[in-house]
Amino acid sequence: MQIRDYILRRLMVLPILIIGTSIIVFALTRIGGSPVGIYLSHEMTPAQVAEIEARFHLDEPVPVQYFYWISGVVRGDLGWSGVAAAPVAEVFPNKLAATMELAIASGLVAVALGIALGTIAGARRNRLPDHIIRIVAVSGASMPMFWFAILLLIVFWVNLGWFPLGRSDPNIFASIAHPTGLYTIDAILAGSFKAFVDAIWHLVLPAVALGYGATAIIARMMRSSLVEELQEDYVDAARAKGLPERLVLRRHARRNALIPTVTVIGLTFGFLLQGTVVAEIVFRWPGIGRWMAAAVLRGDQATIMIYVMFTSILFLVVNLVVDVVYAYLDRRVVLGE
Amino acid sequence: MVDSPNTDQIYLQTRDSAWRVRAQRGWELTRTMLANPTTVIGLTIVVLLILMALSAPWITEPNTPDAYQMPRDWSAVRVPPGSPGHILGTTNRGGDVLYGVIWGARTSLKLSLMVVSLTVVIGVVIGSVAGFTGGRVDEVLMRIVDVFLSIPELIFALAIAAVLGPSFTNIILALVVVFWVKYARIMRSQIIRIKQSEYIDAARVIGDSKLRIYLRDILPNSFTPVMVQATLDMGNIVLVGATLSFIGLSEAGIAEWGVLVSEGQAGISAGRWWAPTFPGLMVFLWALAFNLVGDGLRDVFDPRTESAR
């Protein structure tokens, strides 16, 4: 009951935040000037320019322009991408699939690894594994990803030649259908083991580069909340019942330590999303992040607006989901303010 | 209570001793902080980096006319580390990596100091206004803060810098727009918390004006969380700033770590590892050092969070 009300309330706020984001995004791009430039060429006469401006409503006041833009977005008209030389709506799904494959892969690894490392460090507090994990975690939070990614390339691509660059071997993937756009899934659906291995092969380095920071953040949170939980009375009470240490840790302390960690996992998702921009540049991964970077450098406003809108909404939804999971996990939580 | 003629005097005395207590506590906290080896390591690196930034014109010959531009030695392009005159090697455009490393520290110091001081001022003012006036103003300001927080910071900064056009100054502006939000939040929650505490009631009973209460009691008490955040941001801003530069939002050719990594990136497939490695390492050290010091500060000021020991 309570949780349902809470979700409803959060869902009601969601549109407000999304509209707010769209206004900020639109206002921002208009500060940079009229986007009419991408439709023009040098040979056009002033009359032709005016005609184009009128066609795209660029002669109207900015609030009206916003209205035209947002109603276009709602109808699925996301604008024209100068960088991709195609409508945004057409290019977006495939590039999004590439980015999501990368983000989900590193996210899953980061969550599993982060929780495992944090648990080990917290349970063996102030002993060698703890010290090592803490050094890894602290440096992970300060690691410039563009640098870490390049170091990985220098070692594993240039010098050792263990891992490739890019997203896939085109020779292998040319013969495979792409119903989902997620190459690993596509390979499984096509029943090609070779393609699956190739997809994983290409995923390893970018996923490691992208996931390191997130792993560090999760491990750090997990450790400190586990250390805190292990000092609680109910842990001693569980020992007093005769439970072996393994169960005291897993069934009792870790369950509670996971609660604050879940919140951090939500934040980590934003970290992963923005990280894809850099990871995709370095690893030449054909996702929306690299597209965004190119759009930024070339003033492709339609792409920038949709990208920022999309990531913000995704970020908002993920955080909503995380809050709901949190409320579900922590029975004591008083929902709301 | 109010009619007692001595109240004012007692209040003044209490406040004087409060300052003494605060100073003494400050000393104790400094000592606890320095007892933590990781904080000391962080602090040492911070000091060394800042020293390097400040003494850059004396360690290396400044490039003319603009010392923040990379000098180009076209006679020694792509030389490896250890070459005469280029201890850390050069990039594929003859930029001396060592020069970039040293002057990059100065650029980073400039960047982080400017952004932190601007964001702290903006955030503290907006947070104070929201916390103090409350009501509708607070509501509106906090919704704006929520919207700002709902966009991942690097992407937001990227979009802003993109709109403003690629230049280092615009990176500073973009970072300011993104980073003030946290301070507004911290400040507002501090004010609301302190507003409800008893000693503010005491000050109000004595008849202190709102402004005086703000300046004398609330501001000093909100200092520590803002300082902790500012320390952490000194590192984060350089991290995000270098990332923006790496993506290509600075002018090419300036002595900035992210720009240098970007310039050196192309050469790695040919085995020229040094050009991206050293400047990137500097970004890492910078962020790490300020994070360590920030964590140390937080452990000391907020003992509820797990200490790093």
Added chain:
Amino acid sequence: MMSEGAEKNPSKSPAPVVASVADLQVHFQSKRGIVHAVDGVSFDIHDGETLGLVGETGCGKSVTARSFLRLVPKPPGIDAGGSILFRPRTTCDACEGRGCESCHQTGRVSAGCSACSGKGCSECVQSGEETLDLMQVSNSRMRSLRGDRIAMIFQDPGKALNPALTIGSQIAEVFYQHRSAEVLDAANVDVSGIDPGSLLLKRQAAQQSRTIERTLLKIPPLRSRRNQITAAVDDMVADALAETQIANPRKIMQRYPHELSGGMRQRVMIAQALACNPDLLIADEPTTALDVTVQARILELIHELQQRRQTAVLYISHDLSLVRRICDRVAVMYAGRIVEISDADQIFQDPRHPYTRGLLAALPSATQSRGKLAAIEGTVPELVDPTPSCRFSGRCPNEVETCARFDPHLQSVGDEHSVACFIYHEPPEGSGGRPTLAARSS
């Protein structure tokens, strides 16, 4: 309400000793040196009696109690010496623990010493019963005793229950850990085979299943048998809860701790502690965190259950009037030492140690006029690297020079009454004067 003393163990003949603490020393590593939190504590607990351990905060009473279960965190805790001998009982064969003539309705009988088969040897301190030194036994043996033979009730039931697990699943853990054979028996599940299914179920009943095994147990053929086990444990949990006079135990089992009141939570803790009919119950200030109105009922409950099952109780408290109401014997602790131990009535009628006298004088009583509560002067001493001296010197009204230079030890001053004070026994040779009670001013 209980009438004072009336319900206390009436038999004066000494019941068998269930646990015997000898010269227990527990120290703590600290920045300023080694803290002697418990510094040479000795006492016995007999079957079916309630022993009150009384003292101020920080006197070492909780550390002493936790030592029984080896729950003192190490580090910083250090075992500095001494022993806690404990005689675990086994379930009475004749009645299977329900209580009968041969086990005096307790459901427990003493276990024979394995080394001498009951004749008495050095292993069992000539008792012929199985005797364990709790400071020495292996970790796995210790675990098998915890919650089964020795149980503990914690001070704050709100903190001692896991907020993320239901009440039922928390109590069930005790049965899974210590009664897995009985659980399988009650569930009527045949696990005699060596097929994988039986092994999985056996592990499930002992709470040893890993995540994968639990998933396997959800598959139909095993699922019904697993459900039988769960149902059997639920029955046991419900019975345990009903013992503590909780109405509608089935409903409570599905609740989370935060949904219950403080008194209810403590009942749950008691149910959990007494689930396996322990020989010794350690109650660490079980009513301190509760409302005054609930306190009395919880006390009554503990007392009643203890009377019924003849469980020995070590009752830790700082509340003298409470201890007087429920304890058969009382040990007064001060700064890591027991300074006086005796029959409860005796100690309240004729306190000997100056500290006990001070404590009793500080107690408000009906006969005293209002507003004249005595307080003991001074503060509790630092326990960092103490020098040999009476710990109470410096605060003692009867103190003489000897007290600051020599260490008094517990010595008998009469029937089952011992005091550690030079007033009652000769200080070592070469010392100065001897304190007297007469020295007490006004």
